[in-house]
Every structure is written in C-alpha cells, then in structure tokens.
Amino acid sequence: MIGRKPTDHRVGWGHVGEVRVCGGGQGRMWRVSTPTLGDVVAVLDALYPPALAESWDAVGLVTGDPEQPVRRVLFAVDPMRVVVDEAIAWDADLIVAHHPLLLRGVSSVAATTPKGRVVHDLIGSATALHVCHTNADNANPGVSDALADALGLLDTRPLKALPAEPVDKLAVFVPVDEAEALIDALAAAGAGRIGEYERCAWSTTGEGTFRALAGASPTIGQVGAVERVTEARVEMVMPRRSRRAVIEALRAAHSYEEPAYDVYELAAQPGDTGGGRVGVLHTPLTLREFAARVAAALPRTEHGVRVSGDPERWIETVAVVGGAGDSEFERVRAAGVDAYVTADLRHHPATEARAHDEPALVDVAHWASEWPWLADAERLLVAALAERGSTVETRVSTICTDAWSFRA
Ligand SMILES: [Zn+2]
Numbered sequence: 001m002i003g004r005k006p007t008d009h010r011v012g013w014g015h016v017g018e019v020r021v022c023g024g025g026q027g028r029m030w031r032v033s034t035p036t037l038g039d040v041v042a043v044l045d046a047l048y049p050p051a052l053a054e055s056w057d058a059v060g061l062v063t064g065d066p067e068q069p070v071r072r073v074l075f076a077v078d079p080m081r082v083v084v085d086e087a088i089a090w091d092a093d094l095i096v097a098h099h100p101l102l103l104r105g106v107s108s109v110a111a112t113t114p115k116g117r118v119v120h121d122l123i124g125s126a127t128a129l130h131v132c133h134t135n136a137d138n139a140n141p142g143v144s145d146a147l148a149d150a151l152g153l154l155d156t157r158p159l160k161a162l163p164a165e166p167v168d169k170l171a172v173f174v175p176v177d178e179a180e181a182l183i184d185a186l187a188a189a190g191a192g193r194i195g196e197y198e199r200c201a202w203s204t205t206g207e208g209t210f211r212a213l214a215g216a217s218p219t220i221g222q223v224g225a226v227e228r229v230t231e232a233r234v235e236m237v238m239p240r241r242s243r244r245a246v247i248e249a250l251r252a253a254h255s256y257e258e259p260a261y262d263v264y265e266l267a268a269q270p271g272d273t274g275g276g277r278v279g280v281l282h283t284p285l286t287l288r289e290f291a292a293r294v295a296a297a298l299p300r301t302e303h304g305v306r307v308s309g310d311p312e313r314w315i316e317t318v319a320v321v322g323g324a325g326d327s328e329f330e331r332v333r334a335a336g337v338d339a340y341v342t343a344d345l346r347h348h349p350a351t352e353a354r355a356h357d358e359p360a361l362v363d364v365a366h367w368a369s370e371w372p373w374l375a376d377a378e379r380l381l382v383a384a385l386a387e388r389g390s391t392v393e394t395r396v397s398t399i400c401t402d403a404w405s406f407r408a
Pocket of ligand 1: 323324
C-alpha cells in the first residue's frame with residue numbers, strides 16, 4: 001500500500017483516523033489516508049456537478065453516511081441486485097452508479113419490495129450508493145466523451161451544448177496614472193480571466209470632463225468649475241456571478257467620488273458541457289469497418305451492434321450519445337455527420353432518418369454505450385483523491401446489466 005503524497009500532505013482534508021505510514025522509494029516515508037464518503041462525494045460533485053443534471057433526474061447520494069470511511073469503490077452502470085451483490089461480496093464501501101436506483105418518488109423502502117430489499121442490503125452492509133446520471137452525461141469529460149474516445153473520435157464537441165457561464169464586460173474610466181492599480185484590484189476581484197490567462201485588460205486614453213456640483217468633494221478640480229482630465233478607458237471581462245464583487249473593488253480602488261463605468265452583458269455562447277459528442281475519425285472508414293470498430297470497442301452484449309445504412313458508405317464525422325439517443329435526431333441532422341452511434345433507437349424515428357438518407361445509424365446496447373464511462377470516472381476519482389493525499393481501491397463492474405439476455 002504505497003501512496004504518492006509526501007508526509008506533509010494537506011491537513012484539513014477530512015481523512016478518517018486510519019493513517020497508514022508506509023515505506024517509500026529512496027528511504028522516504030509516505031502517508032496514505034483513507035477518505036471519508038464526504039470527501040469522495042465532494043470529488044465526484046466537482047467532476048460531475050449536480051447542477052448539470054436535468055431537472056427530472058435524481059442524482060447524488062442514495063445511501064451512506066458522509067463520515068464513513070471509503071476504502072473500496074465499485075463503479076457500475078446500474079445499481080441492480082446483481083451489482084449490489086457484487087459490491088457486498090467484494091466488501092465495497094461505495095458503489096458509484098450511472099443510473100438512479102430511485103428515480104421516481106417512493107413512499108416505502110420496505111424490504112418486501114425488490115428496491116426496498118436493495119436499500120436494506122446497502123445500509124445493512126454499510127455500502128454507500130452514489131448516482132452520477134445526467135450530470136455525468138452533461139459534464140466534460142462525461143459519459144459521451146468516454147464513448148467517443150472508445151471509438152477513436154477526435155476534435156469532439158458537445159452535440160447539445162449547454163450555454164457557457166454568463167459573462168459581463170466592464171468598461172471603466174480612470175485617471176491614466178491610476179489605471180494599472182485599478183486593473184490589479186479588478187483582477188483580484190475576479191475580472192480579466194480568459195482561459196489560462198489572468199489580468200486581461202484593454203485600454204485606451206481619452207479626455208473625461210465634468211463639473212462638480214455644490215455638495216460634492218471632487219478628487220480633481222473645484223466645485224462649479226468644468227474640469228478636463230486625461231483618463232484611460234479600461235475594459236475587462238468578468239463572470240456575471242462576480243459582478244457585485246468587481247464593482248465593489250472598482251469603487252474601493254478608484255480615486256473618484258463617483259467613478260464612471262459601464263457593465264455590458266455579453267451574448268450567450270455555447271460552452272464545452274452538454275450531452276452527446278460530435279467528432280471526426282482520424283481516417284475515414286466504410287460503414288462496415290466502422291461498425292466493426294464499434295463492436296470491438298464496446299463490451300459484448302446479446303443486443304449486439306445493429307446498423308442501418310449502406311455498408312460501403314464512407315464514415316468520417318460521427319455523433320455519439322451514450323444511452324438513449326432517440327430524442328436527438330434533430331441535432332444529429334443539424335450537425336451533418338455521417339453516422340450516429342447511440343442506444344434504444346425506435347422503429348419510426350430510425351426509418352424516418354433512413355428515408356432522408358441521413359446519417360447511418362449504429363444502435364448499440366444501452367448498458368454498453370455507457371460502460372466506457374466507468375473507467376473514466378474511476379481514473380479521474382483516483383487522480384483527484386491522490387492529489388489530496390488519499391487513496392481508494394477501485395473496480396469497474398463487468399457484469400452486463402443490459403436488459404436483453406438472449407436472442408432466439
Ligand atoms: Zn442510461
């Protein structure tokens with residue numbers, strides 16, 4: 001049991017009492033701590049923010065005490081009986097599942113019902129259950145990224161992009177020799193951050209003029225006299241949520257009694273989160289070859305891989321939606337892709353798409369389309385915990401929980 005974090009690992013990260021001190025390489029000592037369920041959930045919520053979940057969804061913790069230690073985590077698509085049995089047999093402390101156990105309202109979890117029995121067994125074995133469903137679909141990287149990666153898609157973008165965080169632009173007029181200090185103050189309050197750059201600002205100089213009225217205490221000039229001042233116009237962007245803090249910083253840093261400034265709400269832009277992905281294959285494949293790639297990339301199911309389209313047509317651009325993708329045909333058409341890979345396609349929407357000679361359709365098992373995400377979530381959770389000096393043992397369930405068990 002070797003950790004990667006040196007002995008000065010952050011204090012305050014809520015590890016439970018058991019701190020194992022182990023020998024590291026080159027005679028160094030390393031400490032490994034076991035996270036609490038609350039710690040693990042905090043990491044999962046950062047990876048898959050609950051705010052990204054659809055309004056009808058039920059994500060988050062289903063069973064478990066945030067104070068309990070988490071040593072073993074099992075990742076699975078469905079928190080079904082067989083998966084819960086696997087978790088209990090492996091002595092898992094936590095199941096991270098994609099699909100909710102309890103999506104609709106329940107008035108009883110008595111052990112006399114199948115789901116009530118599962119809830120009892122989870123609590124009885126101190127196995128926590130945490131659900132990342134549409135919040136994992138909409139996150140980046142999320143469920144469809146894992147599917148796109150498995151199929152070798154490059155340059156992916158969301159099929160159904162959520163709007164990026166709302167942004168304002170601030171323009172403020174300040175005496176030229178105060179401009180740099182003002183930019184520092186605004187940046188410290190959250191303005192001027194663009195991607196991996198901070199303190200971004202643009203300025204030009206011009207002339208400001210004003211006449212102070214009786215009762216004013218002008219920083220420059222006299223009451224009643226027209227003043228002219230060389231001022232910089234400084235422009236900076238800011239997240240809309242920081243507007244109040246930035247304006248307060250502006251008023252605190254600016255020497256004028258009444259600083260002049262404008263706040264513009266910038267047009268909404270698509271962001272990098274949202275469901276489905278559109279990407280491109282490194283090398284075009286025939287539909288026959290592409291379908292074979294899909295079959296090889298995903299776990300085998302009785303459902304298999306169903307294909308609609310001319311096997312010899314060329315496929316270069318592809319849309320994918322992990323899980324049921326019936327509702328996204330409009331967006332897939334608008335994206336102008338050569339093929340659409342998803343699950344649960346029904347007869348009418350599929351035949352309509354075929355009649356328009358639109359994208360070739362590759363229909364896979366629902367479970368299989370979401371299964372690649374498990375390893376992704378596992379890797380990201382382990383890495384994020386390691387950064388905090390904590391380790392957990394993890395496993396991805398390979399039990400196929402797709403609904404279809406055989407073909408006659
Ligand atoms: Zn699903």
